Amino acid sequence: MSKKTLIVIGNGMVGHHFLEQFVASPEAAEYEILVFGEEKQLAYDRVHLSEYFTGSTHADLAMGTADWYTGQGIKLQLNEPVTALERDQRMVTTPKGNYGYDELVLATGSFPFVPPIEGREHPHCFVYRTLDDLDAIRASAQDGKSGVVVGGGLLGLEAANALRSLGLQAHVVEFAPRLMPVQLDTDGGALLRHKIEELGVQVHTEKATTDIVEGENARLRMNFNDGSHLETDLIVFSAGIRPQDALARASGLEVGERGGIVVNDQCTTSDPHIHAIGECALWDQRIFGLVAPGYTMARTLASVLNSDRNAAFTGADMSTKLKLLGVDVGSIGDAHGQTPGARNIRFNDEQAGHYRRMVISADGKTLLGAILVGDNSHYDTLLQYALNGIALPSNPETLILPEGQGGAPTLGPDALPETASICSCHNVTKGDICGVIDAGCSDLAGVKAETKASTGCGGCTALLKNVVDNELEKRGVAVSKDLCEHFPYSRQDLFHLVKVNGIRTFRTLISQHGKGQGCDICKPVVGSILATCWNEHILATDHVPLQDTNDTFMANMQKNGTYSIVPRIPGGEITPDKLIVLGEVAKEYDLYTKITGGQRVDLFGATLSELPEIWEKLIAAGFETGHAYGKSLRTVKSCVGSTWCRYGVQDSVGMAIHLENRYKGLRAPHKVKMAVSGCTRECAEAQSKDFGVIATENGWNLYVCGNGGMRPRHADLFATDLSDEELIRTIDRVVMFYVRTADRLQRTSVWMENLEGGLDYLKKVILEDSLGICAELEEHMNGIADTYQCEWKTAVEDPEKRKRFREFVNLPEQKDPVQQWTTERGQRRPVLESA
Amino acid sequence: MKARTCWNAVCTVEDLVPESGIAVWTEDGPVAVFYLPHRLPALFAISHTDPFSGANVLARGITGDLKGEPVVASPLYKQHFNLITGVCLEDDSVRVKTYAVLLDGNRIVLETADKQREAVAA
């Protein structure tokens, strides 16, 4: 029996995906498959087209290989456009001949729309769609200085970035009053514009181009309807796409009013033997200009051709998440809040450059849409809420408020239903993932290989990992808690290795237990562990390269590269003489001076080379380092207590000073704060600290694991009516247990919440010594307190260490030229040109 | 045409800090020189200016390797820069200038653009 013929017109992303699906199905054996492509290259990843400018070749971007086509018995004829379609004879025509078909698939994609502007045919006018387009743009850019992109949508901004990467001054001309008018609202568009302009791309909105003529100072000149004009060496049109429906139109297939080949749920056109998928297809009056819906159509059609009666395309989510010129932009569902009764929650931080908007249903229960600019870390969670109609929490605003510690709030993978779509490119649900895990996949790589999840646009990578980790964990498979690529251990494991094996340098640790040279994740962690274990000076040669700059230079780097200095003022108590010294030093070095929330004084604007000089003076006056730069004890805040306050029942200042002196310098996984109040009125706000102490008639109540910041947490009452000695002993134990077992950058609150058994467990370990480690914890803490040294004192006394503080080692007098200053409210502050 | 360059001694071996960076002032502006004794070659030089903040701070970042490539992390916003190519790992459209650097006896020499000669040639 002779085989039937299937012809596919268009060898783009969707056409290729269709072939992959179809050849794997039983029906494929019944067909000869013939593919025509107009472009001369085999189907390539158009989504990542721009990478062609940053080093990728066609081979890198290609979706398959010629060998694959041959191996599958597919005849691929590239560089051969189909020019006519005879439906009566079931025949297509190319410049090379006529070919008959039994079934025909149109996967012709779309073409860029070029507005009918006079002069648009100029040789230095381009579009941005194919590799050939990019070759032409690259050639034109070679001796040009500037380029304009017409259209400020998603693709236009991507093109502008490409022009920038070619070394051109890039401009974007947009007809609408804001950028990305489809995806963003006014505030989001304004923020995006601001960010993009900061990167040196000039944005011109509300400009309609009337004509393009020869330029005077550049090749071209664009005249605008408002009388203004812009000169440029090349122009890229990116004013939208139009479905490529020419063949369908000419052969009398039903097409949409504004273009697009009309298809039903089975992706079949008005002719039962002709099907259309991808960007050329019009379904339910809609065109889908993204790759994921195209892939879904391709899968649907492959099933339809296998006589699957249930196969149907039911629309697709058009949410997008992308990085445009390095700026995160996300748009989900009904981003503009067009659903009747929809309500909005907006968060707009102009300082940080973050804008987030949630569109919520009238009953407040579900998320309809969202807009994100500047930070996409909330995207995955919001998308899951929107796609799956998951009930919002009672305080939905927490989903878009800035994170405290621990990253953006995420929806636990357990909260997702089985039907939740995890990867929309390859249509993988949480249920599919559970399925392959149950069938024996035991790691992320395996799940990816089985399901193809996260091998498309890559947008679902983080979510996929989350779901897979969670499912594996539920099935008792150990999930990697590796610190980074250099150490297959958690912080706690490393602590153990260092302690037990007496390891004293990073080098030894990495050569015995890790690989490579280390990085900015593991080095500071190990630095902090070594400091806790052995308490050597942090500027000891072996330790210098481990530290974050703040630790290395023992000061806090500010945005212009200068440092701030915070001397320790234990308990916030300071003599007038010492206060005067602070004032004198600040005056001499013109340091901006501010009182901190921790009851001390912060001096800003010292250059690297000034730091040791300043500290020499401070040390001479009896000051010590305040460790404001370190992951260590910051301050012990106190109220004035029984010495002055008529309500006070204990000497809170005395206790605060005692605590501060005991724990100063201790290196921890994160900063540690403490406070002491002299009575239950709690003027020192002790319950917002990692360790809060409140005086009682009989002694002290201890509260643990609280914190302020973005996600405040009240400390929990841990023990009551402690004597001075009992209090110190208890804090010693908790502090050391935290330092030994917490993860990197974990505050005490998160650490405690993650301890299995939580507060009760912690009480058992510390108060009942259930692990039998309390004596060791106390001894360790005593050792640290005994070997305390003021790091700054050691540093200024050692000429070798002082050498580190030269701004430029070859020119000690050279001042850093970017540090420029102005005066505000009587003090000096930096002006920093934005880069 | 390749711009003319010249080699300049900028500091000595004693000025270097193993596994870390120092800053030197050159005709080309501030340059960060890194010394990674466990690599070959062990010397790297890139611009000291952090392109994301405009501040001269890169020499003060933490060094290391990612997937085998030597990198420094900006101390301000923590982006990583490849010490060989200058390319930012988080955003490959951003790249800092790199300089050839050599050990000549005890001296560290850098190749920078020769401004004077360029000026004469122009």
Ligand SMILES: Cc1cc2nc3c(=O)[nH]c(=O)nc-3n(C[C@H](O)[C@H](O)[C@H](O)COP(=O)(O)OP(=O)(O)OC[C@H]3O[C@@H](n4cnc5c(N)ncnc54)[C@H](O)[C@@H]3O)c2cc1C
């Ligand atoms: C720069 C850029 C960035 C993008 N970024 C994203 C993104 O981040 N996310 C996303 O989801 N989507 C993105 N897209 C869109 C995505 O590339 C498209 O949705 C996808 O390529 C559509 O696939 P398709 O097969 O329908 O069309 P295409 O990939 O365009 O393929 C159609 C092919 O058919 C050929 N053809 C047309 N007519 C004929 C004919 N008569 N005879 C023979 N061959 C013919 C064309 O030459 C073309 O090769 C981007 C697009 C571009 C240009």
Ligand code: SF4
């Ligand atoms: S907490 Fe009590 S002792 Fe301290 S200042 Fe307030 S009222 Fe006075």
Ligand code: SF4
């Ligand atoms: S000091 Fe803290 S709260 Fe203030 S701007 Fe900096 S990070 Fe934000």
Ligand code: FES
């Ligand atoms: S959503 Fe695109 S790869 Fe998963």
